[in-house]
Amino acid sequence: MKNVYLIAAFLLGYTTSAFAQYKGLDVVKVADSQQLxxxxxxxxxxxxxxxxxxxxxxxxxxxxxxxxxxxxxxxxxxxxxxxxxxxxxxxxxxxxxxxxxxxxxxxxxxxxxxxxxxxxxxxxxxxxxxxxxxxxxxxxxxxxxxxxxxxxxxxxxxxxxxxxxxxxxxxxxxxxxxxxxxxxxxxxxxxxxxxxxxxxxxxxxxxxxxxxxxxxxxxxxxxxxxxxxxxxxxxxxxxxxxxxxxxxxxxxxxxxxxxxxxxxxxxxxxxxxxxxxxxxxxLVKACLPYKIKSIKGNEAIMEINNKSTLSFYLQLDSKIISILEYGYIEFKVRLDDKIKFTNTFITDNSQLEINITELK
CATH class of the missing domain: 3.20.20.140 (Metal-dependent hydrolases)
Known part of the structure; x- marks a missing residue:
């Protein structure tokens, strides 16, 4: 309880001191409060x-x-x-x-x-x-x-x-x-x-x-x-x-x-x-720049950085991969794979598919 009184006394003293500086002023404009x-x-x-x-x-x-x-x-x-x-x-x-x-x-x-x-x-x-x-x-x-x-x-x-x-x-x-x-x-x-x-x-x-x-x-x-x-x-x-x-x-x-x-x-x-x-x-290429690393034959490790606040959901063979806003992910791919973006729609039964090598 003592600490509460001390805090209250401090705030009262600070406020009184601050307001005392306004004596005799016609207008005070607080420009920062008008920022967009x-x-x-x-x-x-x-x-x-x-x-x-x-x-x-x-x-x-x-x-x-x-x-x-x-x-x-x-x-x-x-x-x-x-x-x-x-x-x-x-x-x-x-x-x-x-x-x-x-x-x-x-x-x-x-x-x-x-x-x-x-x-x-x-x-x-x-x-x-x-x-x-x-x-x-x-x-x-x-x-x-x-x-x-x-x-x-x-x-x-x-x-x-x-x-x-x-x-x-x-x-x-x-x-x-x-x-x-x-x-x-x-x-x-x-x-x-x-x-x-x-x-x-x-x-x-x-x-x-x-x-x-x-x-x-x-x-x-x-x-x-x-x-x-x-x-x-x-x-x-x-x-x-x-x-x-x-x-x-x-x-x-x-x-x-x-x-x-x-x-x-x-x-x-x-x-x-x-x-x-x-x-x-x-849109996908702008949001999801990627790097291919650790290539071994037809397999590689792909890393993706999401540069947006959008979320993307990928299907790679039987795997479902989520890349949330500003997310980072690594996963194994074959260089001849296709990725389906399951939260995208061209028509009611057609979704965006991109070859791994096209993503860059």
């Missing part, structure tokens, strides 16, 4: 020739059916360690419109106001919200979301395309738990009016739709579609909130836009990674 919040929990290295950017292209605020202000959505993205976030309010569904009086660009303008301080790129988007068979589509990189407020959704798509928009087909398995590519989607894809498919949305993903991207050369996308508070929605110490990993020439709106049109993306959802074979291969 840095979240380094998710680290993914750049791949050759491109910057690796972490993005969420489907979010909502109180300006449609979300529950928080748009600037808070941007700060959430900062705390998640994202590089870019798209504000994609519903065009047709605005349940708070009785007291939120604004056009379809206002939430983006508010979010854009904190872009610099939050150190995150803010993208103007909008969600065309219709029943199936068309379903929901996000138009990204808009100049004026008001142009999408028309009765015919196909005209809304055309109006977005006139602005140079990237069109993403949202959550193909929602709301009836059936991922069907309807005739309207086939026609839009044929006309190059759909550019990507959202394979992961919030807490669900659509394995059959992985093949839609591969078969039709579309961009692999995954997003939160967040409406509530992020930390209340994803209550875990591991960031399971889905994101689209983009390989861009530069960290800018135009850099991200060019990369999406060029299909340079991988979807992250927990430990799952979904993308084209070429993009997954590039």
């Amino acid at each position: 919040y840095e979240n380094e929990n998710i680290h993914i290295p750049n791949i050759d020739g491109y910057k690796t950017l972490k993005c969420d292209f489907h979010t909502h605020s109180i300006f449609s059916d979300g529950t928080i202000m748009p600037e808070e959505r941007v700060w959430e993205g900062n705390r998640r360690g994202l590089d870019a976030i798209a504000i994609t309010e519903h065009i047709e569904y605005r349940p708070h419109s009785s007291f939120i009086k604004a056009d379809h660009n206002e939430s983006y303008k508010i979010a854009k106001g904190v872009e610099k301080n939050a150190n995150i790129i803010v993208i103007l988007g909008a969600e065309i919200t219709r029943d199936k068979p068309l379903g929901h589509l996000n138009a990204l990189f808009l100049k004026d979301a008001n142009a999408l407020n028309v009765e015919d959704p196909l005209i809304a798509i055309d109006n977005a395309l006139e602005q140079g928009a990237f069109i993403m087909w949202n959550h193909p398995g929602w709301p009836n738990d059936t991922s069907t590519i309807y005739k309207v989607h086939q026609e839009l894809i044929k006309q190059k009016k759909i550019h990507g498919v959202e394979l992961v949305n919030g807490f669900e993903f659509y394995p059959i739709a992985f093949k839609f991207c591969k078969d039709h050369n579309l961009t692999y996308m995954g997003n939160t579609d967040i409406h509530g508070v992020y930390n209340q929605t994803y209550r875990t110490d591991k960031q399971y909130g889905p994101m689209t990993i983009v390989f861009a020439r530069e960290r800018s709106v135009e850099g991200i836009k060019e990369a999406l049109f060029a299909q340079r993306s991988v979807v992250k959802f927990g430990d799952m990674l979904i993308g084209s074979e070429s993009n997954l291969r590039a």
Whole structure:
């Protein structure tokens, strides 16, 4: 008990002494408290020739059916360690419109106001919200979301395309738990009016739709579609909130836009990674540089250092090998072996396989 009193007396004396130094001062600014919040929990290295950017292209605020202000959505993205976030309010569904009086660009303008301080790129988007068979589509990189407020959704798509928009087909398995590519989607894809498919949305993903991207050369996308508070929605110490990993020439709106049109993306959802074979291969090679040592005939010892916070699960013959974030591992291989990365998906039944000698 005596020690408690001594500690209390010390703190009281220190506090009194410190506050005494403020006498006569008009303003005291504590600059350190204004520094940006840095979240380094998710680290993914750049791949050759491109910057690796972490993005969420489907979010909502109180300006449609979300529950928080748009600037808070941007700060959430900062705390998640994202590089870019798209504000994609519903065009047709605005349940708070009785007291939120604004056009379809206002939430983006508010979010854009904190872009610099939050150190995150803010993208103007909008969600065309219709029943199936068309379903929901996000138009990204808009100049004026008001142009999408028309009765015919196909005209809304055309109006977005006139602005140079990237069109993403949202959550193909929602709301009836059936991922069907309807005739309207086939026609839009044929006309190059759909550019990507959202394979992961919030807490669900659509394995059959992985093949839609591969078969039709579309961009692999995954997003939160967040409406509530992020930390209340994803209550875990591991960031399971889905994101689209983009390989861009530069960290800018135009850099991200060019990369999406060029299909340079991988979807992250927990430990799952979904993308084209070429993009997954590039990501794995950047994250898992290796060395071959102790070669004896066709056998060798391989050592791998994981340069990322991603986890990888490998199958080598009958062995299952885990390489967790920033992990190091050694194991015996044959030089003509293939490694299957079991947490990667190109389609629902196709996973990335790499020859041992290709990993470097």
